[in-house]
Amino acid sequence: MYMHKFGSAAAVAALTGVAILGFGPSASASTPGTCWDNYENMVSGYMSAYSAINCDGLLGLAKGNDLNWGDSSGSFQSSDANVASSVINKGNYSEVKFYPGSGADSNFHICLTRAEGFASNLTDDYWLEERGFGSVNNSIGSHRWVDRTACSALAV
């Protein structure tokens, strides 16, 4: 009987430990240094890009396409090209397709779906999801809104 009680107490302690560990991830989601707050506070219908990871350093917000992030017109201009390290898609209907360089007509791309919402660190992403094609980080030069069927590679 004594041994049985001891066993129960140990089991309770183990369960408590699991519960505490389980609370960790949801607690960290509301701390600074993530894209969650940026996403929550952003107006629906737009995409946005940031110069640093975790959606720090806003480069611009766009409701439409910008086929050249390095020119002097549109939502992204001059020094906005080749510096983005995190992105948000809070569009109402479409996915955002990113390209290296200007023109937004390359086969090389990565898409950010509305379901994904944001990519908080583009150093994890590669053009066409192939490491050999190079990192998406600091190399986005244009974007378009597209249907899901226009995407073969998705940002994570």
Ligand SMILES: [Ca+2]
């Ligand atoms: Ca950057």
Ligand SMILES: [Ca+2]
């Ligand atoms: Ca532009």
